Amino acid sequence: MSAAVNVLDLNEVIRRFAWNRLYTKSNFVKKLLLEEKDYYVDVDWKGVTVDHNIQRLSLRPSNRTYDTPFGKINAGSRWISLFTCDFENQSDSKQSHNFCGKRETTTWVGVDLKTCYTIAKDVNISINLPSQFSKYRAGRDNGVSVSKVKGEVFKEIITWEVNSHVDVKPGWRAVAELLAMEESHVMDFEITTSLFVPRGKVPIWFRRRSDDRISHLVELDPEDFITAFRNKNVGGVLEDDECRLVSILKEMVIEQTGEESNFTCLQFTTAGSSAMVAWSDQKVDIRTEPMDVIDEEMSRTV
Template sequence: MNSLIGKINKDPHFGKDQEYRNFYDGNRCDSALSGESCNSADSPSGDKVIVDLDAIIEKWAMNMWEKTKTKQTAKCDFEDLDILVNWKKVDMVQDDAKFEQTNPIRKTPQQHTLFKTYFTNRTNQDQEYSFKTERTTRQSCGFNFTKGFSREKEGEIKFKFPNEIVEIGGGIRSEHSVECGKDQTKEEEITWGVDSIIKVKPKSRTCASLVINELELTRNFSVETRLKGRLTVTLNNRKDNQFVKLFSHDIVEIIRQAMDKYWLPPNSCIFEIIEVNGTKYARTNKRNKQIFFEKNKISELTQYN
């Protein structure tokens, strides 16, 4: 995946608080992760764990800065540097999303009347009236990530809904692109129309309505993504934008280092290092939730004598 050069907006406290400096002297939290592959249990199902990949890159750059700084570069504090990350040579490979088949969560349908009108026949014979109307509603499709990673630039993943979701989705598009690890809601306009002939009996009144049923459906999904390639980090002096230092490294090795040095949040077992046909990847595959609303059209007729 080709990506733009991204600039990291650093936390003003980065590098100053003890929490950020623990990795300098090897201090480690007992509850943090360890090893190349994460074999411990996931965090509790109610926890939301999204790893900020840009923050990991910043920590790695800070670590490299401390290791390689000279007397000349030491005159500049890390907090005074801008970080530019070039992702162009990093690929994010994604498999199709897998949706759980069992026990989707459905809430009680809600009925909404979009349009209502009355036809009155005061004559002694049947009358026909034209019932024609068009109304527009908005349909929401929400993505809720509970485990995964986020990235500031070019972190989109694509979803292709299975047929059973598309069929009941009230016109929902079959494919969506969303930012990885970021909760989002997509909205689409749907036009509902009715064009029919209403027969009204003598001396009676008929109510014609355009009604939709709205149903909220939740389905769990998982999507496997794999990162590979080499990124480059450029450090510039924030005061005059002058070049100071450049680092380049394999993204897999950076993530491995993050796991070894406990730069990841405690119990955030989302990455594992794998090798496929001689190529190393940092892989993540975690369950998340996807929510959308189903809308079905109903034309209702009620006759009053």
């Protein structure tokens, strides 16, 4: 299981702020009829601009063993035997054999988050692995789209085949072995995400749980949207421990005309780790030795 995770659900923050706005603007009679538990929120996020930026992506040192939510990972690379076959020639003439077969291995990437934001409990973060890690996506694009907070795993099956010719001299033994290179790593990462409303308003609908119908509409302009993520002591709805999960920044954009425009955005940090196991390259190792050597070794062990 993952360690404790710090998660801020943006849908829930907007719901609390919009409900406070709805309740405050309602008259005395309407307030008597408003029961928060009778409604669920539907936020239209299409008007919100989301920008992801990887700030840190670092591999932990190799030749060490790490405890991860996916088990122990021995970081580094090593040749792993997929299968072997013995050929013994007890005749007086050379023998020829085919060493053939097929095996499958699993390339996988596991992602575990420690700090993140969600929208309606979905993460929706994309981690772009560096180009040298394309092998961990089995030749596909380097993007890993994460939708879960805890222990999400992406798997690809790789098939290895061998069909080699093996000659064995009279009185000799040959051992053929198919090996593949396993590479394992653990990586830490941080992704910063900026959210802002460039123009217009964000509609928030409150639907009745009883019949799923829209009952109330609250619209938040860009300033309202930012205010929702302030401490409740200054007009927002965040508790003290939630405030540390979000930063409010002033940004400036220079238009093509040379004009400057300022806007306020929210910034969130998604931090976690990724365990990766990949398989690349294969080789066939054929070892030969006289049968009498084997007989001598066996007689010494009796």
